[in-house]
Amino acid sequence: MTARDLVAHVARFSRALREASVRTSLSDEVDAVEALSRVDLSDRDEVRRALRISLKIGPREAEAFDALFERWWSAAEARRREPRPDPPKPIPVKRPGRVPEPARAPRELEVERPQGDAPSWSREAVLRRKAFDECGPAELAAMEALVSRLVLRLATARSRRLVPTRGRGRVDPRRSFRAAVATDGEFLRLARRARAIEEARLVVLCDTSGSMDPHVRFVLAFLLALKKAARRTELFAFNTSLVRLTPWISAGKLRPTLERLSAAVPGWSGGTRIGECLMEFVSRHRDEMVGPRTVVVVVSDGLDRGETDLVGKAMRAIRSRARRIVWLNPLLSDPRYEPTAKGMAAALPFVDVLAPAHNLESLERLLPLLAA
Amino acid sequence: MKEEIRAMQDAMERFGYIAEPEIATAVFLAKEMGKPLLIEGDAGVGKTEVAKVLARILDTELIRLQCYEGLDVQTALxxxxxxxxxxxxxxxxxxxxxxxxxxxxxxxxxxxxxRPILRAITRSEPPVLLVDEVDRADDGFEAFLLEVLSDFQVTIPELGTVRAERPPFVVLTSNRTREIGDALRRRCLYLYIEHPSLEKEVRILRARVPGASERLAAEIGRFVQALRARQLLKTPGVAESIDWAQALVRLHREHLDVETVERTLGCILKDRHDMADVGGEALETMVGEAVAMG
Structure with a gap:
């Protein structure tokens, strides 16, 4: 086989991989050609290994890759035209050792006392535990006030990164030395660094279908309050289609905002197609909105009328970018509930934290998980 | 299999690393193509060990940069x-x-x-630079690493640019606690190390713990393989089975029995829930099976 043949083969194989949704880039192909030129091309296993190494095939893609390679190898000599393999089914891959624990954790927390600096007077205590669907308008207003105090904690979470500060923190010799140059070598003021305050970045995808109706109002109220502390919060609503709500949210009172929102969302309280909506989010917004610091919050009961396969696929795509995925499921407050709804089950392997969201206390516990 | 790859495999084995063809091929290609090698896999499968063995094969220095959240350029460079x-x-x-x-x-x-990276590019003999657990550093550091790995030069404003005469061999490891950025991944060759097969694990134990008898190594291997098949919070890696074999040799055990396993379970299981999960009858069955199949 000549070098030119090799390039053509690698390019075609790589295209077939992309069609089977295994990501490869041009630079990978260059690596692959170089790697193949250094191995024994008559040894099928060695060629497969060299390709896996140079095309950067991870464990999640390994199965799809191997299947395609087998087909390719046996077909390569027989015919020159490009085979068109069926795209393999998405493989639900559990991340090693991590899945069972977070899914269980929130339930165990259920019996814990409210956190740290929780105010102790009784009216607030009652409010914290009251299920949302039992609240009247006055209680709602009180809840709003409480939430906006809580979220301040979120806005002051510290990262481990050190950034220059005035006053407190540990001495930063590099900058101190620079500053001393201006004062003829005397250290009049020491520069310091301290742990940065990171602003939380949230993307919230909220299910507004009929089954979610009693809960969604309050979750939204919580999220609107969050928006004050974490200004980079993006809010989406979905039922049969996906709507970006961020432009509709403004600071101010909750009620008018909620009214504006329900006017903006078509089919509010209708059915749900979770998979299709999440896929739409992935293709249109993921790349710009989801990064390594972003926490993605999905608020849904997982009762899906659309294609469940899509739910897993979309969740995997989000998982690969996000720092964490939190799934709030109001049904979880019922101790008999098991996450067996088809949509929920498909999403579960990719969810870091599955938590209830039926009262203020449950939302409050989420705050540390939402911090950047 | 190509001669050179087999030679690499043999060399790794001489230094106590039992390498599957995948691993030998990846190390060979990374060395020949002068590209960094990104190794992923569960904890304890021998990712870091690859860099150490490579340094011994090339008879060169191993420079290690341990990553952690908040690692900054001053500490690395x-x-x-x-x-x-x-x-x-x-x-x-x-x-x-x-x-x-x-x-x-x-x-x-x-x-x-x-600091480690500058040291790695100023050596006249190219060393092996091990960037360990790169998934723990933040994405800002990853971007910096990308820059260094693409041209192996560092600019110090007061001194000028330092360029590596001969670039170091770079090995990056990741436990996949978060996905490594695409740009960095594309810059490297990639190797995913799985838990070893029974046969390979026994060979590793025999190579690394010479005091362990053939029988003990086989029993340990079967027991640990059975453990890995269960849903544990922390799946034991080869590192753990080596520790365990060493402990059993110190205790002068020739084979496994329920009591010994119960007492030394802490060598392989590092989580209270896992311990509770495996204890009692389940343990007896597993020990029984591990011993009986020999």
Whole structure:
């Protein structure tokens, strides 16, 4: 086989991989050609290994890759035209050792006392535990006030990164030395660094279908309050289609905002197609909105009328970018509930934290998980 | 299999690393193509060990950069030795030297503290640079790493640009606690190490714990393989089975029995829930099976 043949083969194989949704880039192909030129091309296993190494095939893609390679190898000599393999089914891959624990954790927390600096007077205590669907308008207003105090904690979470500060923190010799140059070598003021305050970045995808109706109002109220502390919060609503709500949210009172929102969302309280909506989010917004610091919050009961396969696929795509995925499921407050709804089950392997969201206390516990 | 790859496999085995063809091929290609090798896999499958063995095969220095959240460029690259510089300035003033003279002295190599990456590119003999657990560093550091790995040069404003005469062999490891950025991944060759097969694990145990008998190694291998098949929070890696074999050899055990396993389970299971999960009858069955199949 000549070098030119090799390039053509690698390019075609790589295209077939992309069609089977295994990501490869041009630079990978260059690596692959170089790697193949250094191995024994008559040894099928060695060629497969060299390709896996140079095309950067991870464990999640390994199965799809191997299947395609087998087909390719046996077909390569027989015919020159490009085979068109069926795209393999998405493989639900559990991340090693991590899945069972977070899914269980929130339930165990259920019996814990409210956190740290929780105010102790009784009216607030009652409010914290009251299920949302039992609240009247006055209680709602009180809840709003409480939430906006809580979220301040979120806005002051510290990262481990050190950034220059005035006053407190540990001495930063590099900058101190620079500053001393201006004062003829005397250290009049020491520069310091301290742990940065990171602003939380949230993307919230909220299910507004009929089954979610009693809960969604309050979750939204919580999220609107969050928006004050974490200004980079993006809010989406979905039922049969996906709507970006961020432009509709403004600071101010909750009620008018909620009214504006329900006017903006078509089919509010209708059915749900979770998979299709999440896929739409992935293709249109993921790349710009989801990064390594972003926490993605999905608020849904997982009762899906659309294609469940899509739910897993979309969740995997989000998982690969996000720092964490939190799934709030109001049904979880019922101790008999098991996450067996088809949509929920498909999403579960990719969810870091599955938590209830039926009262203020449950939302409050989420705050540390939402911090950047 | 190509001669050179088999030679690499044999060399790794000579230094106590039982390498599957995948691993030998990846190390061979990374060395030949001069590209960094990104190794992923569960904890304890021997990712870091690959770099160590490579350093011994090439008979060169191993420079290790352990990553953690908040790791910054000063810790990874270089730092000026400020106290020493200040003392030098004071001395220079007393001797009546001019500012220019002092400056040229205090910004020289003698006052530079080399951190791992700078050290790796200034060595005349290319070392092996191990960037361990790169998934723990933040994405800002990843971007910096990308820059260094693409041209192996570092600019120090006071000194100028330092370029590696011969680039080091770079091995990056990741436990996949988060996905490594695409750009960095594309810059490297990639290897995913799985838990070893029973046969390979027994060979590793025999190579690394010479005191363990064939029978003990086989029983340990079968027991640990059975453990891995269960849904545990922390799946034991080869590192754990080696520890365990060493412990059993110290205790002069020739084979496994329920009591010994119960007492030494802490060598392989590092989580209270896992311990509770495996205890009691389940343990007896597993030990029974591990011993009986021999």
């Amino acid at each position: 270089y730092e000026w030795d400020y106290p020493k510089q200040i003392l030098r300035v004071r001395l220079g003033e007393d001797e009546g030297r001019s500012a220019d003279e002092i400056e040229s002295v205090i910004y020289s190599r003698d006052y530079l503290l080399e």
